[in-house]
Amino acid sequence: xxxxxxxxxxxxLQFLLLSYDLFVNSFSELLRMAPVIQLVLFIIQDxxxxxxxxxIFLMFFNTFVFQAGLVNLLFHKFKGTIILSAAYLALSIxxxxxxxxxxxENSNIxxxxxxxxxxxxFQRLVxxxxxxxxxxxxxxxxxxxxxxxxxxxxxxxxxxxx
Numbered sequence: 096x097x098x099x100x101x102x103x104x105x106x107x108l109q110f111l112l113l114s115y116d117l118f119v120n121s122f123s124e125l126l127r128m129a130p131v132i133q134l135v136l137f138i139i140q141d142x143x144x145x146x147x148x149x150x151i152f153l154m155f156f157n158t159f160v161f162q163a164g165l166v167n168l169l170f171h172k173f174k175g176t177i178i179l180s181a182a183y184l185a186l187s188i189x190x191x192x193x194x195x196x197x198x199x200e201n202s203n204i205x206x207x208x209x210x211x212x213x214x215x216x217f218q219r220l221v222x223x224x225x226x227x228x229x230x231x232x233x234x235x236x237x238x239x240x241x242x243x244x245x246x247x248x249x250x251x252x253x254x255x256x257x
Contacts, residue, residue: 102237109150109233112143113226120222130195130202137191144184151232158241160248168251176232183225186218
């Protein structure tokens with residue numbers, strides 16, 4: 096069971112990683128003149144997104160619902176977050192690769208193609224949805240119903256069995 100002190104520590108770590116991601120999304124374009132620094136920030140950003148996904152799955156595995164065998168219930172309840180996290184990671188990596196390929200050789204020239212701009216807009220739109228759904232899921236996983244046997248869980252288990 097996830098203890099309150101452990102949950103607050105995990106939640107703080109998740110919000111710290113989300114804050115870093117938001118920081119890089121907000122200010123990475125200011126560093127286009129220093130491509131090595133921008134590359135390092137992008138790599139760390141992609142790693143933080145991956146860590147956030149890993150943390151969410153570890154929180155899923157820690158629930159009583161998962162241990163009772165109702166994995167499908169958890170994934171159905173949080174499928175929006177799972178799909179958005181995967182899409183956001185894929186869009187971020189794609190955008191970072193494209194930006195670094197276009198700007199690595201000559202960072203003094205402002206390169207901004209139509210395709211790059213479209214990918215940028217989609218990545219930022221999905222980022223907003225990712226932040227919202229991820230925070231909602233992280234807070235929702237703090238609900239004690241997920242960590243103990245309850246009437247709600249028994250009803251869900253009976254519903255799955257029939």
